[in-house]
Amino acid sequence: MRTDFILSAEIVAITLGIVSDAPLLNQVLILAGIAILVTIGVYGIVAMIVKIDDLGYWLREKSSTLAQATGGALLALAPWLMKILSVVGTVAMFLVGGGIIVHGIAPLHHAIEEYSSGFPGVVSMLLSNGANLVVGFIVGSIVLLVVNLVAKLRGKSV
Numbered sequence: 001m002r003t004d005f006i007l008s009a010e011i012v013a014i015t016l017g018i019v020s021d022a023p024l025l026n027q028v029l030i031l032a033g034i035a036i037l038v039t040i041g042v043y044g045i046v047a048m049i050v051k052i053d054d055l056g057y058w059l060r061e062k063s064s065t066l067a068q069a070t071g072g073a074l075l076a077l078a079p080w081l082m083k084i085l086s087v088v089g090t091v092a093m094f095l096v097g098g099g100i101i102v103h104g105i106a107p108l109h110h111a112i113e114e115y116s117s118g119f120p121g122v123v124s125m126l127l128s129n130g131a132n133l134v135v136g137f138i139v140g141s142i143v144l145l146v147v148n149l150v151a152k153l154r155g156k157s158v
Helices: 002-018 024-050 052-060 065-104 106-116 121-153
Strands: none
Touching (some): 002 024, 002 065, 024 052, 024 065, 065 106, 106 121
């Protein structure tokens, strides 16, 4: 639930940043369209990932050797896929969140852009994204500390 909120906030912020110069009606329509498409896309992919083990069990019950082998492979793949997605998803949230924060602080954004532009294409991109990742990690860590502190003061665990 929290990751859904963070993803939604990131998508809204990115979309509004792109269409900020458009008339208000266009902003609303574009944001609504993006929200619908992303919701269908993201939850469609999530549904497929969540159901991968059900598909594996279903295929293993079939009479076809190929279906049984495919089902077994899906069942073996599922735990690895979940582990990989948890790491990739966490890195992506830090990267996108850090990018939103960096873009919101004009002097920081320009400094990173100016510094990284002095390097060749891929290196420049890696430096810029690396800075976004570091900023996202730092801000995310601070937010986590504050949330845990507030929860501790209220006598609840997070």
